[in-house]
Amino acid sequence: MLNFKQSLPFELLVGLRYTRAKRKNHFISFISFTSMIGIALGVWALIVVLSVMNGFQDELRNRILGVASHIEITGFNNRLSDWQTVAKEVTPATPHGESRVLAAAPYVMAQGMLSYGQAVQGSIVRGILPAEEAQVSSLSTHMKSGQLTDLKAGEFNIVLGSDLAMLLGVSVGEKVVLLAPQGQFTPTGVVPRIKQFKVVGIFQIGMYEYDAGLALIHMADAAKLYRMDDQVSGVRLKLNDLFDATAETARLNTQLKGAYYITDWTQQHANFFKAIQLEKRVMFIILALIVAVAAFNIVSTLVMAVTDKRADIAIMRTFGASPASIMKIFMIQGALIGMIGTVAGAFFGVLTALNIDTIVPFIERTFKVQFLAKDVYYISDLPSKLLWTDVWTILILSFVLSLFATLYPSYKASRINPAEALRYE
Structure with a gap:
């Protein structure tokens, strides 16, 4: 020492x-x-x-991108006619060193008013294809009851956020009324389009904005209710690396020829x-x-x-x-x-x-x-x-x-x- x-x-x-x-x-x-x-x-x-x-x-x-998307491709007036062609064009693997699009899923996005008994709540209504949606978001892993696959074309089923279901006072198996803001002309004047949907599932993301303001229905039912015909609102993309979204957006803007509007999560949720x-x-x-x-x-x-x-x-x-x-x-x-x-x-x-x-x-x-x-x-x-x-x-x-x-x-x-x-x- x-x-x-x-x-x-x-x-x-x-x-x-x-x-x-x-x-x-x-x-x-x-x-x-x-x-x-x-x-x-x-x-x-x-x-x-x-x-x-x-x-x-x-x-x-993680919570935003569990419901939102890495990249969204839409068309003029928020409508896209050839979504299958767009999805096929952007999903093939790109050369090494570039970001790769893992999956693509179409969607219909609109607003609606949900009613059950005396309760009325405004909501964002998203029309989805359950199988494709599971590839671009984590909604299927946040289901409290029911499954996304319970949404089937022509059955007019609906999946609600947990807080939205609580505000309406509705549970799985009960029926709610969905009012579309776009009216239809009748001899008595313009009336809103109304359709009854059965609640088949409830999800909980853990983010109040989505849990209290999002409802999911099948894309075919959404297209019929909102008169989209064969069109969709856009295509959602999932990347293998979400931090490459900006670079991938720039690449897609060059690759896709036509009147497309491409945005990524960094633009949509930048604030x-x-x-x-x-x-x-x-x-x-x-x-x-x-x-x-x-x-x-x-x-x-x-x-x-x-x-x-x-x-x-x-x-x-x-x-x-x-x-x-x-x-x-x-x-x-x-x-x-x-x-x-x-x-x-x-x-x-x-x-x-x-x-x-x-x-x-x-x-x-x-x-x-x-x-x-x-x-x-x-x-x-x-x-x-x-x-x-x-x-x-x-x-x-x-x-x-x-x-x-x-x-x-x-x-x-x-x-x-x-x-x-x-x-x-």
Whole structure:
């Protein structure tokens, strides 16, 4: 052990000794401790908040794309006549290195009014082909009761979102009335088209916008009700990599010849993801200020430590220690304070981020509160996704701020005149 200590640099040995020594001035120790706690809390909060923001972004993307599509191809006036030709043209595998369209499915999209008893609710009505729909969305995996395959042409069956079914007060097996906004002319005037549908299934995506506002029917029934004839609203595409949607959209715009309007999920839902990204950056800046304030408490700690150790500094200078060595001693002392706080904060932050799905429900049960009301927020559970790149960024930022805070007091310590310091000792 002695040999190990002798092999350590002089500045590191003294810096470690000053850090762990019991000082006569307890106020210095208190300020040092609060600096550590402040840095730890700031790092902890940063890791947890960024992990939650990442979780929200992923959860929102997955839930939206579970119902929406990676790419949509529509025609003029939201109508597409030759959807089979379009689907056949875009689905073959592309050369290596390009994004590949895995599946295509037609759809009819319209608005309608659902009525059951005294309850009336507006809804988006989507006409689908169940077999093809299962290839481009995850709706079939979110069925609470019934199956998408229960939607059969000519039987006028309907599948409702869970919240929409609850608002109407309807369950599987009962019948609802669907009113189409497009009217039909009769001798007595224009009347809305009305058709009775049997509820054969209920789905729950976990996103209130869809659970309370989407109804699914067979595409043939939708075409008949909304007078689409052989036309559809468009074709939905699923890619093997959703992040290639923008590039694939550009390629399809070049490949498809005709009056087609092609959009991808980044265009349709850009506001959601831009808002989350902006919030993440703002939260990072705000919480980084907590770390900065705690780090600069190290300045106060070291200034008082330098004042307390003036005699020691003078003695070391008389024994040949250079100003640079004195500066390194106090930089090591301050860096250790920052490092301990950073490591402690990172440990608890990572632990919290990885177990937030257990911690939050426990707090909600204990205090009888709900952080995210289902009818207010798109996502009612608190998700978390820990990215180690975020963790390392926070660790580096915290340590750099702590190291920067040591520069001024360490420099002042190196400028102490030994003769002046020992005059009154």
